[in-house]
Amino acid sequence: MMDFVFETTPKLVCEVGAAARLGEMAKDLGIRRALIVTDAGLVAAGLLEPVEAGFKTAGTACALFCDVLADPPEESVALAVQAARAAGADGVIGFGGGSSLDTAKLVALLAGTAQELPDIYGIGLAKGPRLPLIQVPTTAGTGSEVTPIAIVTTPTSEKKGVVSSLLYPDLAVLDARLTLGLPPWVTAMTGIDAMVHAIEAYTTRYKKNPLSDSLALRALGLLSGNIRAVIADGRDVAARAAMLQGSLLAGIAFANAPVGAVHALAYPLGGHFHVPHGLSNALMLGPVLEFNRPAAGELYAELAPAIMPGRSFATPDEAVAAFIDAMRDLVAAMPIEQRLEQLGVRQDDLPMLAADAMKVQRLLINNRRDVRYDDALELYRQAW
Numbered sequence: 001m002m003d004f005v006f007e008t009t010p011k012l013v014c015e016v017g018a019a020a021r022l023g024e025m026a027k028d029l030g031i032r033r034a035l036i037v038t039d040a041g042l043v044a045a046g047l048l049e050p051v052e053a054g055f056k057t058a059g060t061a062c063a064l065f066c067d068v069l070a071d072p073p074e075e076s077v078a079l080a081v082q083a084a085r086a087a088g089a090d091g092v093i094g095f096g097g098g099s100s101l102d103t104a105k106l107v108a109l110l111a112g113t114a115q116e117l118p119d120i121y122g123i124g125l126a127k128g129p130r131l132p133l134i135q136v137p138t139t140a141g142t143g144s145e146v147t148p149i150a151i152v153t154t155p156t157s158e159k160k161g162v163v164s165s166l167l168y169p170d171l172a173v174l175d176a177r178l179t180l181g182l183p184p185w186v187t188a189m190t191g192i193d194a195m196v197h198a199i200e201a202y203t204t205r206y207k208k209n210p211l212s213d214s215l216a217l218r219a220l221g222l223l224s225g226n227i228r229a230v231i232a233d234g235r236d237v238a239a240r241a242a243m244l245q246g247s248l249l250a251g252i253a254f255a256n257a258p259v260g261a262v263h264a265l266a267y268p269l270g271g272h273f274h275v276p277h278g279l280s281n282a283l284m285l286g287p288v289l290e291f292n293r294p295a296a297g298e299l300y301a302e303l304a305p306a307i308m309p310g311r312s313f314a315t316p317d318e319a320v321a322a323f324i325d326a327m328r329d330l331v332a333a334m335p336i337e338q339r340l341e342q343l344g345v346r347q348d349d350l351p352m353l354a355a356d357a358m359k360v361q362r363l364l365i366n367n368r369r370d371v372r373y374d375d376a377l378e379l380y381r382q383a384w
């Protein structure tokens, strides 16, 4: 048996309607004055109303920071930290998609220390202490509620990560009711992102372990089995809950068995062209699956039954081909752009993207097959 280390969020509440009890849960963590970190769209959609009512009932004070931006820029994180200090917050609640959850992590980490954001880019540089932190995802995708990573966009359009065990929240609350209003294109891209987390965790080079494998397999089954249903009918609570749990399991898996080339190639698209994280992953998935086939084929054959339950394969090669085809077909069936060309990326931009992707060695080292500059360029060409 192999040696491994496994970490995750210490407490998870998966319950439809649980967001109304956040005030009480914050109180149980000793929070008297919370800062809720979210974006203006969710406030406008009324998602915060039951939450604020719950805080009132629990007798816990809460302030709102609702200016989170997608691909959070450094200055937006700094504003949120200022808001926490100004409100005298003694606890932070991330409420939203990956950008809100990542911003909340950094607010909880930075509000109570003298460290600045640029001091903590990299692995294990944050010293803490951090404020009590609750994470409440409103998309089924990033798994940020169970990862020790926060991604920020620097002034030079680079995506940088803070990685620290301090970024695991004290509690994650998964309430499928919060995801009912997501439009089909957001559901599609975040759902594919979660599937990529499961696939890349299962095929990762160094830290693959029995726990991450079990979680990735189960996640892939839940996500592939429900993604078409939630796109056809966004109000299907059971299918929404299955997606949220699939995203959770995939998040726990990749927090411990890290992602590879799909994510490394996706980041420059977000940094330079603001392509949403899930969409950039969806577009790079097919080319990278094919590229990794010589090194990861055996593992694809193990994943095939998770997305095609009940189907039997005559040979392992047949299972590998069926797996790649099924994932490509799924992405093609989603109501999202299918080519980089449709997103304002010009062919002349591809060398710059490939050069930037090579800087994401943090992730590229996890890929089953070595990716050089020429490979990255070819993968972008295929996705273009």
Ligand SMILES: [Zn+2]
Pocket: 142, 193, 194, 197, 263, 277, 281
């Ligand atoms: Zn991702």
